[in-house]
Amino acid sequence: MAQDGQRLDVVIPGVEASSYPITIGHGTLSGVWGEILQTWPKHNPFVVTDSELVKAGHLQTLVGAEKVPTFTIDPAGEVSKHIQTVVAIVERMEKECLGRDSIIVALGGGTVGDIAGFAAAIFKRGVPVIQIPTTTVAQADSSVGGKTGVDSSVSKNAFGAFWQPAAVYIDVATLTTLDDRQYRAGLIESVKHAAIMDAEYFGFFETNIDAILNKDMAVLEQIAATNCRIKADVVQQDPTEKNMRRILNYGHTIGHAVESASGFELLHGESVAIGMIAAGKLEKALGLADDDRLERITNLLVKLGMPIRIPADITKEKIIDLLRTDKKAVGKWPRFVLLESLGAALCRDGQWAHEVSQDMVERCLDELY
Numbered sequence: 094m095a096q097d098g099q100r101l102d103v104v105i106p107g108v109e110a111s112s113y114p115i116t117i118g119h120g121t122l123s124g125v126w127g128e129i130l131q132t133w134p135k136h137n138p139f140v141v142t143d144s145e146l147v148k149a150g151h152l153q154t155l156v157g158a159e160k161v162p163t164f165t166i167d168p169a170g171e172v173s174k175h176i177q178t179v180v181a182i183v184e185r186m187e188k189e190c191l192g193r194d195s196i197i198v199a200l201g202g203g204t205v206g207d208i209a210g211f212a213a214a215i216f217k218r219g220v221p222v223i224q225i226p227t228t229t230v231a232q233a234d235s236s237v238g239g240k241t242g243v244d245s246s247v248s249k250n251a252f253g254a255f256w257q258p259a260a261v262y263i264d265v266a267t268l269t270t271l272d273d274r275q276y277r278a279g280l281i282e283s284v285k286h287a288a289i290m291d292a293e294y295f296g297f298f299e300t301n302i303d304a305i306l307n308k309d310m311a312v313l314e315q316i317a318a319t320n321c322r323i324k325a326d327v328v329q330q331d332p333t334e335k336n337m338r339r340i341l342n343y344g345h346t347i348g349h350a351v352e353s354a355s356g357f358e359l360l361h362g363e364s365v366a367i368g369m370i371a372a373g374k375l376e377k378a379l380g381l382a383d384d385d386r387l388e389r390i391t392n393l394l395v396k397l398g399m400p401i402r403i404p405a406d407i408t409k410e411k412i413i414d415l416l417r418t419d420k421k422a423v424g425k426w427p428r429f430v431l432l433e434s435l436g437a438a439l440c441r442d443g444q445w446a447h448e449v450s451q452d453m454v455e456r457c458l459d460e461l462y
């Protein structure tokens with residue numbers, strides 16, 4: 094990957110049409126449309142966005158006065174992340190007489206990106222998708238890496254495809270209209286990147302926490318660029334999640350269980366914050382952590398307004414039950430991503446996820462109430 098100012102180029106090995114640029118700036122959204130038309134002159138664009146993005150004025154900023162065929166997901170958010178929305182999108186594209194020369198432009202958070210990316214993967218056996226992420230989750234995580242998909246009535250992300258974007262345009266100024274709780278919770282994916290891959294980046298977070306909470310544009314650009322570099326590094330080494338990419342699951346095993354046990358009352362990032370503390374407790378119990386990493390991680394999460402204890406109404410038994418059905422569980426019990434040190438995930442015998450007994454997990458969970 095080459096880094097040139099605020100532009101990164103990602104190359105995914107072994108994946109067809111596998112190179113794409115990520116452009117990062119602030120106040121850049123109004124210039125993106127012109128760039129798309131210039132870069133893909135033979136393609137017909139089709140925009141997928143959601144009702145909140147339209148309300149916040151971002152669709153207008155993107156397309157200006159131009160009349161562009163657009164599908165607006167309504168209601169916005171996870172409730173619409175199902176296969177019927179994808180069907181509605183591709184059928185609308187057919188009715189607009191769009192063909193294999195179309196290009197989907199996804200403007201929104203992770204739900205829009207996941208839905209639009211999946212629609213692009215299946216429309217006429219696959220058309221390119223451009224991702225324009227507008228949340229802290231999407232700018233740090235979902236827009237880079239090529240995972241797309243929707244939920245079934247049984248489970249999250251049940252149907253999907255790996256479909257790498259043709260380009261990613263990040264305008265951090267779009268974050269100014271994002272709800273504050275969503276904004277802060279979405280930053281936990283960035284803290285996770287720092288914890289597993291980059292100690293210096295973790296220090297940057299600690300030093301700049303006030304600027305981050307105040308949405309300082311220069312700091313947010315730097316965060317976006319560092320996230321993309323880290324995520325792209327991991328994805329380039331393991332594009333289809335066979336091995337190393339599993340480190341991105343740090344804090345997520347217990348995090349997912351807590352999120353689900355809360356009936357999704359807790360946001361994903363809030364649940365992962367609890368999961369990261371749990372991972373830190375496991376590291377201590379396993380004798381892996383003779384440093385102050387857990388204290389530093391906890392302090393940063395508290396400053397970001399994250400919960401660091403499991404809500405009393407979520408029982409340990411419920412969490413254990415959910416861990417047994419974790420989709421990555423081997424023999425009904427999952428493995429856990431742990432840290433070797435702050436900024437480095439633990440790799441042993443080529444494995445990035447580790448066996449921890451149920452007994453030890455239970456004891457660590459007890460400490461989190």
Ligand SMILES: NC(=O)c1ccc[n+]([C@@H]2O[C@H](COP(=O)([O-])OP(=O)(O)OC[C@H]3O[C@@H](n4cnc5c(N)ncnc54)[C@H](O)[C@@H]3O)[C@@H](O)[C@H]2O)c1
Binds near residue numbers: 202
């Ligand atoms: N593909 C991946 O690798 C990957 C990674 C992480 C998460 N995800 C998926 O992403 C989804 C969550 O994404 P999310 O957290 O971005 O949530 P989201 O897309 O649902 O957005 C949250 C809310 O904020 C609104 N919104 C978005 N941007 C806004 C802005 N700039 N101003 C005002 N409102 C705005 C949305 O309309 C929505 O109501 C989940 O479905 C998750 O599974 C995918």
Ligand SMILES: [Zn+2]
Binds near residue numbers: 365
């Ligand atoms: Zn996550």
